[in-house]
Amino acid sequence: xxxxxxxxxxxxxxxxxxxxxxxxxxxxxxxxxxxxxxxxxxxxxxxxxxxxxxxxxxxxxxxxxxxxxxxxxxxxxxxxxxxxxxxxxxxxxxxxxxxxxxxxxxxxxxxxxxxxxxxxxxxxxxxxxxxxxxxxxxxxxxxxxxxxxxxxxxxxxxxxxxxxxxxxxxxxxxxxxxxxxxxxxxxxxxxxxxxxx
Numbered sequence: 381x382x383x384x385x386x387x388x389x390x391x392x393x394x395x396x397x398x399x400x401x402x403x404x405x406x407x408x409x410x411x412x413x414x415x416x417x418x419x420x421x422x423x424x425x426x427x428x429x430x431x432x433x434x435x436x437x438x439x440x441x442x443x444x445x446x447x448x449x450x451x452x453x454x455x456x457x458x459x460x461x462x463x464x465x466x467x468x469x470x471x472x473x474x475x476x477x478x479x480x481x482x483x484x485x486x487x488x489x490x491x492x493x494x495x496x497x498x499x500x501x502x503x504x505x506x507x508x509x510x511x512x513x514x515x516x517x518x519x520x521x522x523x524x525x526x527x528x529x530x531x532x533x534x535x536x537x538x539x540x541x542x543x544x545x546x547x548x549x550x551x552x553x554x555x556x557x558x559x560x561x562x563x564x565x566x567x568x569x570x571x572x573x574x575x576x577x
Contacts, residue, residue: 381484381574382478382481382483382485382486382576382577383484383485383486383503383504383506383570384478384486384488384498384499384501384502384503384504384575385402385407385481385485385486385487385488385502385503385504385506385566385570386488386489386490386491386493386498386502386504386505386506387399387409387487387488387489387493387505387506388489388490388491388492388493388494388505388506388507388508388543388574389507389508389509389540389543390515390534390536390537390538390540390543391491391515391519391520391530391533391537392510392514392515392516392518392519392530393508393510393540393553394508394510394514394553394559395454395489395490395491395508395517397553397559398506398508398551398553398559398563400487401535401559401560401561402485402487402567403487405481405563405564405567406483406484406485406560407485407486407487407510408477408478408481408483408485408486408487409487409488409489409519410473410474410478410481410486410487410488410489411489411490412462412470412488412490412491412571413489414456414490415470415474416466416470417493417518418473419443419466419469419470419473420442420443420445422440422441422442423441423538424442424443424504425469425472425473426443426465426466426469427441427442427443429463430443433461433462433465434448434451434458434461434462436451437451441477441532448462457490464478466467467477467496484571485504485570488502492537493505493551494538494542494543494546495537495538499546504548504549504552505543505546505547505548505549506547506548506549506551506552506566507540507543507544507546507548507549507551508551508553508559509540509543509550509552509553510552510553510554511554514554515540516530546569547564549566549569
């Protein structure tokens with residue numbers, strides 16, 4: 381029997397770090413962003429259907445995320461069409477991961493888990509959270525986006541308080557040691573639940 385744990389959290393909350401902590405504890409982790417990179421890479425499953433729908437998005441045999449952003453900015457219907465191509469392919473990638481995973485706990489690192497209704501496919505959801513100031517500082521410290529871009533992304537995501545209210549587990553990522561302890565506690569709780577199932 382395997383247990384499916386959805387792992388989600390808004391931008392800058394420490395989700396990638398927390399996913400690594402689950403992996404270090406022996407859980408198999410499926411990363412939605414990494415899966416999209418695989419689909420968009422040379423020879424990836426999304427390249428051919430995307431080339432058909434958006435020829436301008438292909439660069440050097442790969443789907444260019446930058447060019448996709450430009451297309452979406454110019455055409456408000458583009459995002460829905462992109463999702464119609466990518467979501468089924470992501471589903472295949474996820475199914476393949478489940479089939480080949482060797483762990484009793486499978487962690488699905490999905491940024492927009494609640495926004496896309498993905499929690500319905502999970503046995504439980506863990507939300508990664510930290511205070512708003514720390515969140516902003518982390519994102520801006522990356523040097524990859526302006527404060528305006530950060531606020532725009534945050535506005536599109538479900539509010540942190542709502543995610544926490546809906547979650548089975550909340551992991552506060554104020555320090556690495558605290559996050560690791562909570563990850564270990566979540567795993568222990570899940571294994572206890574599986575034993576009693």
